[in-house]
Amino acid sequence: NAGVTQTPKFQVLKTGQSMTLQCAQDMNHEYMSWYRQDPGMGLRLIHYSVGAGITDQGEVPNGYNVSRSTTEDFPLRLLSAAPSQTSVYFCASSRTGEVSPLHFGNGTRLTVT
Amino acid sequence: GNSVTQMEGPVTLSEEAFLTINCTYTATGYPSLFWYVQYPGEGLQLLLKATKADDKGSNKGFEATYRKETTSFHLEKGSVQVSDSAVYFCALRANAGGTSYGKLTFGQGTILTVHP
Numbered sequence: 001n002a003g004v005t006q007t008p009k010f011q012v013l014k015t016g017q018s019m020t021l022q023c024a025q026d027m028n029h030e031y032m033s034w035y036r037q038d039p040g041m042g043l044r045l046i047h048y049s050v051g052a053g054i055t056d057q058g059e060v061p062n063g064y065n066v067s068r069s070t071t072e073d074f075p076l077r078l079l080s081a082a083p084s085q086t087s088v089y090f091c092a093s094s095r096t097g098e099v100s101p102l103h104f105g106n107g108t109r110l111t112v113t
Numbered sequence: 114g115n116s117v118t119q120m121e122g123p124v125t126l127s128e129e130a131f132l133t134i135n136c137t138y139t140a141t142g143y144p145s146l147f148w149y150v151q152y153p154g155e156g157l158q159l160l161l162k163a164t165k166a167d168d169k170g171s172n173k174g175f176e177a178t179y180r181k182e183t184t185s186f187h188l189e190k191g192s193v194q195v196s197d198s199a200v201y202f203c204a205l206r207a208n209a210g211g212t213s214y215g216k217l218t219f220g221q222g223t224i225l226t227v228h229p
Contacts, residue, residue: 004156033216035219040221041221042117042202042219042220042221042222043157043202043217043219044219045216045217048216058216090156090157092156092157101147101159101162102157102159102217104156104157104158105156106154106155106156107155107156
């Protein structure tokens with residue numbers, strides 16, 4: 001059981017470039033989300049989805065797009081990378097319900113120069 | 114809005130020492146509270162949770178009690194090991210119904226290093 005798989009693990013972009021961070025889960029979880037982790041700030045929610053075809057914004061959505069065409073996949077798109085988007089990105093999923101824990105991927109470390 | 118405040122680190126201990134990492138929160142209503150642990154190069158893993166006041170979450174020798182009167186959820190372990198070296202995150206989920214179940218608010222994280 002792979003759990004939550006993120007690719008790539010590392011990425012370097014130049015300002016203005018675009019890219020997609022991939023996230024896939026094989027646990028049939030309805031809920032998926034993207035967080036960014038910055039030093040001294042914990043994790044902040046970027047976007048989330050409660051099921052295929054449904055997405056919504058989190059705390060820091062600007063500069064990012066998401067889509068949820070299948071239950072398994074939840075890609076995060078950076079439209080025009082900026083140095084402020086240098087961070088570690090985590091995808092997480094869970095079943096619905098308030099006591100269900102989040103399952104995290106191992107992260108993507110992104111550097112924008 | 115909701116917020117979580119953790120004691121600032123890093124925390125450095127010798128093996129078998131007692132560990133406390135303080136966590137306090139601000140939230141409306143009755144949130145669920147969590148501790149997550151992040152080992153080097155990995156994602157976060159749920160360590161323990163508590164869903165109502167006076168609940169005690171426990172796992173792997175770690176404990177935390179949901180104290181509504183002091184809005185706290187301090188993490189404790191009686192005897193730490195080198196393998197406990199990691200980053201620890203306190204988090205809350207405001208049980209506001211709807212799609213709130215996935216929206217966690219995290220503290221800034223506390224780095225723990227345990228020396229032999």
